[in-house]
């Protein structure tokens with residue numbers, strides 16, 4: 486398909502209503518009323534802000550959930566005009582009346598307004614979650630060592646097709662479970678790192694398309710692969726190890742990492758977090774970790790590993806509302822790896838789909854073949870069976886939100 490005749494698509498099925506915090510008893514309601522104010526309190530506790538910024542944050546906290554959604558006030562911000570448009574339909578609503586995803590994206594954007602992130606001064610471009618992000622790396626160093634060692638041996642033994650499939654599958658699985666470590670849910674200081682456990686927990690994967698993807702990927706020769714990245718910290722290490730494997734074995738000629746243009750959802754990765762992480766690895770004493778860091782530095786220098794930021798990734802929009810240019814850019818990819826819960830919610834518009842609706846039918850609008858690697862942390866799902874929906878609540882009452890269950894869902898090109 487050439488750029489001129491690309492048609493931006495939408496889900497082909499009737500689109501259900503959006504999830505809202507107003508749904509009493511839902512995880513969305515709990516998030517807006519309890520989690521968001523707690524996250525803002527933690528931002529105050531972890532930074533040495535002057536009184537004026539602390540007061541801004543206290544005002545924000547006091548607004549949730551009954552205050553009114555208002556325009557942003559940071560006049561120099563590059564996304565101000567975009568946000569004026571996003572806010573328009575919801576101005577004057579309270580935080581529970583608006584779509585949940587909008588409420589969360591708006592909250593994280595209001596944190597940046599409060600901390601003067603876009604204003605000239607000493608707090609300009611200061612990431613309010615920096616401390617958490619760094620701890621996310623430092624406290625998982627043992628797991629990073631294990632994964633780097635595995636990655637190195639996978640590259641060395643990638644000679645025949647079956648070995649390649651197996652190694653790719655294991656790195657994909659490690660990359661999925663890295664998504665358990667999410668600082669917006671489990672702050673590192675409260676034991677987040679203990680969730681880095683075994684990299685292979687097959688029985689907790691509710692939909693597993695690994696074999697189909699592996700079959701496809703091991704036949705790649707120097708193609709382009711993209712990641713729509715989620716969290717910095719250990720999850721990013723999983724992305725980087727997978728990227729390393731794809732590049733070292735020439736399955737991919739180039740890997741594009743799509744990153745957030747500013748801080749959001751506490752731990753979400755920006756380009757500067759990728760560069761910091763690679764430097765952190767390259768400085769490690771563990772030889773496998775160090776070598777991984779040095780290989781990644783080389784890929785960056787050779788233009789084989791490319792960091793790309795786009796303001797769309799921090800917007801409150803569904804993925805089918807992606808800007809045309811970004812959509813066209815992604816059509817160049819042979820495979821897109823979509824990471825995490827928030828990105829998954831956006832692939833299906835964070836709406837009340839029946840959990841048995843085929844994921845492929847909702848996401849057929851996507852610009853390229855993709856695989857969603859997501860641990861479940863919110864009450865949206867697609868592609869599950871009726872048997873699973875009967876059994877899971879008996880097995881684990883919190884299965885939709887506790888991040889212990891995952892999916893590896895592949896969607897091939899439909900158009």
Ligand SMILES: O=P(O)(O)OC[C@H]1O[C@](O)(CO)[C@@H](O)[C@@H]1O
Pocket residue numbers: 516589664667669670715716750824825826827828830860862863
């Ligand atoms: O890092 P991830 O996997 O996107 O998880 C973050 C998401 O999980 C939640 O914490 C619960 O859905 C949201 O607040 C956010 O959507």
